Amino acid sequence: MVVLCLACAHRPSSPGCSAGETLCWDFEEGRLPAGWTPHRDEFSGRLVVDDTRAHGGRYSLHASQLVGGREGEQGGPKKTVRFELPGDFGPVLWGRVFVYTTPARPASHAGLFNARYPRPGSDDGAFQALDWYEVATYQEKYMALWHPPEPPGFPEWVQVSDTPLVLDQWVCLEWLFDAANGEAPEAAEPRVWLDGVELAWPRKFVFSDPPTDTPPKREKARSFTVLETGVFLYQGLSVPTDWWLDDLAVGGQRVGCSPR
Numbered sequence: 317m318v319v320l321c322l323a324c325a326h327r328p329s330s331p332g333c334s335a336g337e338t339l340c341w342d343f344e345e346g347r348l349p350a351g352w353t354p355h356r357d358e359f360s361g362r363l364v365v366d367d368t369r370a371h372g373g374r375y376s377l378h379a380s381q382l383v384g385g386r387e388g389e390q391g392g393p394k395k396t397v398r399f400e401l402p403g404d405f406g407p408v409l410w411g412r413v414f415v416y417t418t419p420a421r422p423a424s425h426a427g428l429f430n431a432r433y434p435r436p437g438s439d440d441g442a443f444q445a446l447d448w449y450e451v452a453t454y455q456e457k458y459m460a461l462w463h464p465p466e467p468p469g470f471p472e473w474v475q476v477s478d479t480p481l482v483l484d485q486w487v488c489l490e491w492l493f494d495a496a497n498g499e500a501p502e503a504a505e506p507r508v509w510l511d512g513v514e515l516a517w518p519r520k521f522v523f524s525d526p527p528t529d530t531p532p533k534r535e536k537a538r539s540f541t542v543l544e545t546g547v548f549l550y551q552g553l554s555v556p557t558d559w560w561l562d563d564l565a566v567g568g569q570r571v572g573c574s575p576r
């Protein structure tokens with residue numbers, strides 16, 4: 317009992333979201349955490365903090381019953397929230413989130429997290445003026461991207477893994493968006509880990525409409541300014557699908573999947 321009471325005094329106690337990380341959200345407020353605001357809301361479904369499933373504690377961010385549009389056609393359900401980073405965050409963003417997906421793997425591009433920054437030499441901080449990195453799934457596999465400002469968000473650099481989206485269990489997704497990249501002329505390609513194992517990218521290509529073979533120049537960053545999470549389908553989704561996101565964290569150094 318003594319041990320239990322000592323532990324009770326130390327909130328937050330959610331595993332994987334302990335002190336020392338730059339920014340961390342365990343959703344244990346039971347509602348949208350301070351600083352996060354609703355952003356996209358297209359087609360059917362809801363994005364809410366609720367207690368239907370949690371990785372840690374009681375609550376998580378739940379994208380519930382997303383559906384709308386048709387596979388192979390542009391336009392799909394998008395339910396997201398956004399967060400303005402502190403001004404001194406910097407140009408290197410490590411992140412981590414636990415994700416649970418059910419009941420089926422979408423074929424369409426399903427974004428889960430992105431981070432954005434002003435273009436070189438630009439002071440325009442408007443959301444639609446920002447370069448951005450993204451972690452997503454596509455054709456039932458994990459995917460990572462670099463985009464110019466959205467709209468239109470392309471030509472975009474696309475990396476598709478050979479690792480199928482994991483269903484019906486929690487997984488830890490980690491990413492590194494290195495938009496400083498030392499002395500290299502461009503920002504680094506995104507890197508992603510699944511439960512601590514770095515994903516490989518057997519398919520890399522440029523997507524644009526109309527098509528092009530010329531890859532975008534991945535512009536370097538002074539500092540990331542905005543985060544967006546939730547679920548955003550760029551093509552249709554005919555199977556109502558649920559995602560839960562919990563213990564989201566970002567920082568200038570690797571956060572990892574384990575509690576400290």
Ligand SMILES: [Ca+2]
Binds near residue numbers: 371
């Ligand atoms: Ca939680």
